[in-house]
Structures are given as structure tokens and as C-alpha cells.
Amino acid sequence: MHGSPHIVSDVMTRTVAAIGRDASFKELVRMMHDWKVSALPVLEGEGRVVGVVSEADLLPKEEFRDSDPDRRTQLRRLSDLAKAGAVTAGELMTSPALTVQADTTLAQAARTLARARVKRLPVVDELGMLQGIVSRADLLKVFLRDDEDIAEEVRREVVSYLFPAPASAVRVAVREGVVKLGGRMRDPSLVPVAARLIRAVEGVVDVEFDLSDHASAAARGSLQ
Numbered sequence: 430m431h432g433s434p435h436i437v438s439d440v441m442t443r444t445v446a447a448i449g450r451d452a453s454f455k456e457l458v459r460m461m462h463d464w465k466v467s468a469l470p471v472l473e474g475e476g477r478v479v480g481v482v483s484e485a486d487l488l489p490k491e492e493f494r495d496s497d498p499d500r501r502t503q504l505r506r507l508s509d510l511a512k513a514g515a516v517t518a519g520e521l522m523t524s525p526a527l528t529v530q531a532d533t534t535l536a537q538a539a540r541t542l543a544r545a546r547v548k549r550l551p552v553v554d555e556l557g558m559l560q561g562i563v564s565r566a567d568l569l570k571v572f573l574r575d576d577e578d579i580a581e582e583v584r585r586e587v588v589s590y591l592f593p594a595p596a597s598a599v600r601v602a603v604r605e606g607v608v609k610l611g612g613r614m615r616d617p618s619l620v621p622v623a624a625r626l627i628r629a630v631e632g633v634v635d636v637e638f639d640l641s642d643h644a645s646a647a648a649r650g651s652l653q
Contacts, residue, residue, distance in 0.1 A: 437533045437535065446460055447472050449471065468549055478553050480519075550563050576606065579608065579633060580603040583630055607637060610623065
């Protein structure tokens with residue numbers, strides 16, 4: 430029913446700071462500082478993503494700089510201790526890199542970021558070549574969508590199917606991303622379905638109902 434959802438290519442950053450395997454520790458720090466990013470894709474060949482170096486990969490060098498960890502810490506923090514002694518991107522990077530493709534939906538990308546607990550993902554093509562990068566902030570851009578644009582999609586893709594005129598007379602208003610449906614609905618039992626479909630519209634923050642007839646008011650209560 431809905432139109433095509435927004436995909437990663439709609440919001441991703443196409444100009445990306447990246448480094449090669451042989452990039453030095455100080456070069457990594459310098460690039461993160463200059464580009465104001467927390468992670469860098471590591472490339473080889475003509476641009477294939479083979480790993481990612483993040484601030485978390487760099488911090489062990491400072492953490493263990495003036496310490497002599499005991500045996501228990503050495504066993505528990507083996508990977509971090511190895512990174513504390515690393516000097517190149519190839520030694521520091523997390524590999525294989527967690528990536529997404531440009532045609533991934535924003536919802537799918539958001540789930541990947543959340544599950545992996547990372548702030549950004551390299552965007553690659555089917556050969557693993559770097560195309561861009563998508564961050565948490567990029568995925569939130571969908572909530573900058575114009576209220577009237579959201580209202581038009583709700584009218585076209587939801588209301589016209591579930592509550593067609595003249596049997597129903599449903600008004601759609603959107604303010605700050607909150608969709609409000611009011612008026613008369615021929616089949617108020619469809620209110621929960623409408624709520625679910627409207628929440629699936631990109632840019633929608635919440636859904637409210639202000640229904641005029643008693644049956645519809647009862648249906649609204651079922652949502653509480």
C-alpha cells in the first residue's frame with residue numbers, strides 16, 4: 430500500500446574520510462580530529478572496505494600507556510592489549526567490517542546500528558566498494574520531513590484505502606510530525622490498523638485520533 434520507503438542512499442554522506450591498512454596511529458588520530466568523525470573505514474585495492482577503525486580501537490594505547498596489567502587483566506583484555514601495541518590501521522581495525530548497501534531501508538539500517546551498538550556504517554556496493562557512510566544522525570533526517578508532505582502520504586496511502594468517502598469523512602492534520610485523524614469512520618474497527626500503518630510512514634512521530642461518533646470513540650479506547 431505504502432510508497433517506496435526511504436533508503437540509505439537518500440540520506441548517506443557520499444564524501445567519506447577513509448584510510449589504508451598501512452596508515453599510522455597518529456595519522457588515524459589526525460584524520461578523526463580533522464574530519465570530526467569517530468570511526469574510519471579501512472580500504473584496500475581500489476576502494477574495497479576491509480575493516481573499520483574507531484576511537485574505541487585507539488583508546489587502549491592511552492589506557493595501558495603507563496600501566497602494568499596483572500595476569501588476570503591480561504587474559505580478560507587480551508584484544509585490547511594487542512591494540513595497545515598496534516601501530517597501523519591494519520593492526521587496529523575491526524574486520525570484517527559491518528556494512529550496509531545503498532538500497533537498505535532506513536529502518537533496516539537503524540536496526541543494524543542499534544544491534545551492533547555503533548554510530549555509523551560504511552555503505553558499500555555488491556563488490557564491497559565504498560560508496561558512502563551512514564550515521565545515526567543521517568537516519569534521523571527523515572524526521573525533518575515537512576508536515577504537509579506526511580499528511581498527503583497518510584491521505585493517499587492509508588485513509589483513501591481504509592476509510593474511503595463518502596461512507597467515511599476523515600480529516601488528516603499533522604503538526605511537528607504528530608498525525609491526528611478526526612471525523613467520521615464507516616468502520617471504526619480499522620482504527621488500530623490505521624494507527625499501525627500511519628506509524629510506518631516515514632517522519633511520523635506519533636498518531637492521535639479525534640473521532641466524532643460513539644462507535645469510533647469506543648474503538649479509540651481499544652488503543653489505550
